[in-house]
Amino acid sequence: MADDFVTALAEDREGSIWVGTRDGLNQFTDVKFPTYSTTEGIAGKEVLSVSTSRKGGVWVTTETGLTYFDGTEATNYSTGAGFQTPYLKQSLEARTAIFISSMATWMWRFFQTEKLWPAIRIQPGRSP
Secondary structure (H helix, E strand, O other): OOOOOEEEEEEOOOOOEEEEEOOEEEEEOOOOOOEEOHHHOOOOOOEEEEEEOOOOOEEEEEOOEEEEEOOOOEEEEOHHHOOOOOOEEEEEEOOOEEEEEEOOOOEEEEEOOOOOOOEEEOOOOOOO
16 A cells, blocks of 8 residues: 555445555555556645545545546646645535535535536535
């Protein structure tokens, strides 16, 4: 494994177990145990959360942004995508949107379009 300090766990629809650590992302299957890091395109070194995607890949939050990773290709989102901070703590994909939270009181909702998902900040006590 990339590190022995585990920060996140998720199981995808194919049965792979994804393990986030302070030093990268690991995928455990019946036949392979690769480690993914910034070398493979993950946004940051410290994986804070891993959540599965309906498309089959995983969403990975790190100290420097959000990554969608399909096991081969990584797509990264950070402050250029509308986040006020690159340090993202949690993500969850729902049917029509992805919800992402930061270490502060920020939370964003991305709606799926053809390419980039426009971010909407959700303020505490208010409906989005």
